[in-house]
Amino acid sequence: MKILQHISYFWYIAINWNTRIAWYIVRNEWRGEKKYSIHSTGHDELKHLALADVNIEHASIYMPVDFTLLETGFQQLQLPHLHFIDFGCGKGRALCVAAHFGFNNITGIELSPQLYKDAQNNIALTQHLFPHVNFHLINNDAFYTPIPSTANCLFFYNPFDEMIMQQVVLNIDKSLLEHPRSIEVIYITPMHKNLFLEKGYTETFHQRIQKYMEISILKKEDVSKAKRRG
Structure with a gap:
């Protein structure tokens, strides 16, 4: 079953991008899924949501983030690892x-009920390894989801279009105003990076591995601390 999933995923990437990238990604899929003992390979065009009359106009299709990009993102973080939130968490990779x-403290927000269930299954596998970790899954639209006051690392893998991202950035700003703190963003395929830069974020890291594989780390300092120091 797993072999068939990887073959199917290879051809999906090869057709939509090219075979060179497909080989690169699928090799990483084998390595990463074995290393982390999860089952998150595959793609989902969210057609089942459209059939259920859920508006997917502003959502992106599900494809799991490349393991190498993901690991690079975590390695580049500068703040203490307190509360991680993934917007459009898919199968929970x-x-x-x-x-x-x-x-x-780890939170995932996912619109699709099926992907939400898949994320639950993968979290159960990981929970055996890390019983002390507090996982929290939310089956909801990120547009309407408030940002917890403890969240200091946010993750995006191009989960939705600019309209939704604008509102999410506003939600983040509201949280930072109510509970001042420094925050970092891991942004894979950063299509709307400008929305963060316009709000005073600084890009602390940027890398492009393949033509379609790009990562940006954005950071916003706690303004209240800066004022106190001044």
């Missing part, structure tokens, strides 16, 4: 890997 990198 980033959530599970976050536990391996030392986060004890």
